[in-house]
Amino acid sequence: xxxxADPPSAAPVIVLVRPQLGENIGKAARAMLNxxxxxxxxxxxxxxxxxxxxxxxxxxxxxxxxxxxxxxSVAEAVADCAHVFATTVRKRxxxxxxxxxxxxxxxxRTAAGRCAILFGPERSGLExxxxxxxxxxxxxxxxxxxxxxxxxxxxxLMAYEWSKSQAxxxxxxxxIDPPAPQAExxxxxxxxxxxxxxxxxxxxxxRTPATRRTLRTLLTKPGWSAQxxxxxxxxxxxxxxxxxxxx
Amino acid sequence: xxxxADPPSAAPVIVLVRPQLGENIGKAARAMLNxxxxxxxxxxxxxxxxxxxxxxxxxxxxxxxxxxxxxxSVAEAVADCAHVFATTVRKRxxxxxxxxxxxxxxxxRTAAGRCAILFGPERSGLExxxxxxxxxxxxxxxxxxxxxxxxxxxxxLMAYEWSKSQAxxxxxxxxIDPPAPQAExxxxxxxxxxxxxxxxxxxxxxRTPATRRTLRTLLTKPGWSAQxxxxxxxxxxxxxxxxxxxx
Numbered sequence: 001x002x003x004x005a006d007p008p009s010a011a012p013v014i015v016l017v018r019p020q021l022g023e024n025i026g027k028a029a030r031a032m033l034n035x036x037x038x039x040x041x042x043x044x045x046x047x048x049x050x051x052x053x054x055x056x057x058x059x060x061x062x063x064x065x066x067x068x069x070x071x072x073s074v075a076e077a078v079a080d081c082a083h084v085f086a087t088t089v090r091k092r093x094x095x096x097x098x099x100x101x102x103x104x105x106x107x108x109r110t111a112a113g114r115c116a117i118l119f120g121p122e123r124s125g126l127e128x129x130x131x132x133x134x135x136x137x138x139x140x141x142x143x144x145x146x147x148x149x150x151x152x153x154x155x156x157l158m159a160y161e162w163s164k165s166q167a168x169x170x171x172x173x174x175x176i177d178p179p180a181p182q183a184e185x186x187x188x189x190x191x192x193x194x195x196x197x198x199x200x201x202x203x204x205x206x207r208t209p210a211t212r213r214t215l216r217t218l219l220t221k222p223g224w225s226a227q228x229x230x231x232x233x234x235x236x237x238x239x240x241x242x243x244x245x246x247x
Numbered sequence: 248x249x250x251x252a253d254p255p256s257a258a259p260v261i262v263l264v265r266p267q268l269g270e271n272i273g274k275a276a277r278a279m280l281n282x283x284x285x286x287x288x289x290x291x292x293x294x295x296x297x298x299x300x301x302x303x304x305x306x307x308x309x310x311x312x313x314x315x316x317x318x319x320s321v322a323e324a325v326a327d328c329a330h331v332f333a334t335t336v337r338k339r340x341x342x343x344x345x346x347x348x349x350x351x352x353x354x355x356r357t358a359a360g361r362c363a364i365l366f367g368p369e370r371s372g373l374e375x376x377x378x379x380x381x382x383x384x385x386x387x388x389x390x391x392x393x394x395x396x397x398x399x400x401x402x403x404l405m406a407y408e409w410s411k412s413q414a415x416x417x418x419x420x421x422x423i424d425p426p427a428p429q430a431e432x433x434x435x436x437x438x439x440x441x442x443x444x445x446x447x448x449x450x451x452x453x454r455t456p457a458t459r460r461t462l463r464t465l466l467t468k469p470g471w472s473a474q475x476x477x478x479x480x481x482x483x484x485x486x487x488x489x490x491x492x493x494x
Contacts, residue, residue, distance in 0.1 A: 034394065035389065100411075142282065142410075143283045143410075146308065147281065148306050148307060149281055153278070153399075163389075164347075164388070167388060199486060199488070201485035214478060221471070222468045222469035224468070235439070235448070235462070238446040238447070239443070
């Protein structure tokens, strides 16, 4: 349980998913630091890391770049995060809450546990698989006839809203358990997935990816706490036929 | 003064004062159009106008560039405007109201008469003489240890706030499924409960009510939709060994 002694959640982690140009990574770093965000994570940057084009574009936001960590997948990048937000402009056919940057910033500000915000590659944006990992979608309300936000602009709008929400300076703590780190949710999903696979649930094969995505979305929605995840894993183990230890 | 009888003012004019690089003029145009602003005015652009570097940087926001008008002084550029706002990060020793972008956007939204927002040259920002023409100063609250907003970023934050203030009248409805009727949730719980009972999960008996309550709380938390409940019942049936019908 969260208690009044718990600190409010820290600043969100900015996760650039498969960024293409080092220059844009640098610009994103600059955008972040302008509003006090310092933790950047990179998922499979196209040109590797470090990237010599990033530094000059960061205009002095070196602390962000030097601390950036690289991951092979989105799941690894957000494994320690309790809340994952995916920025995307397109409707994805996924049934997740759609928030404005302002609403997302408010959620982040009051959330217990670490938050991550995903930003997709410059050209294509986040893939459906990336979005499936997130609890909510963040969409900037933009001119429907000219939507042309670049990566650093999307980052700066989120960072700006986060900074604004912080300035409101009202540390409202939720008195509920924070959602479990994403890795624990993945553990639950993996266990269920293995069990279902054995039953022939994923039939026909061509529908398997969509079915998996649906289930992942279902299980991501609740924001279960670590304790709740443990309980559910116990449920699955019972259904699987493994006996629980009886003191 | 604005009165209830006044019509709301039109979109503000964006005035770039002595901009240096054509590329930045183009980026500012792109930033504007993303949030529905189309009227740009240029005061003594360093490299003249039109500038061949502007178009490529505008990424298609040509309507803004082609309509841009050039003036020799700030006074001429804002001659038809009733309200002039000057964006600046530095204290200028001028006794004018200092607004956040959000506050300025609200003022613009409710003001009678045309509004203009001044943005200074890339390197130096607005001069004291320019600021003197404005009724209020707009300052983006920024990281005091790293203030490095470029011209297009300052423009996009103002355009974004203006767009937000305009959108307040039209609340965006979330297009997500409502939670299923409680009876359907009970159906899911009942199915799981029966399955778990058969496995010996509810042991020892004296703890059964508490365990049931915990599970019910867990399953109530998500607010799953009717479709999601159906999917989960399919999952349970699969785990129970009932085959799903295969067309």
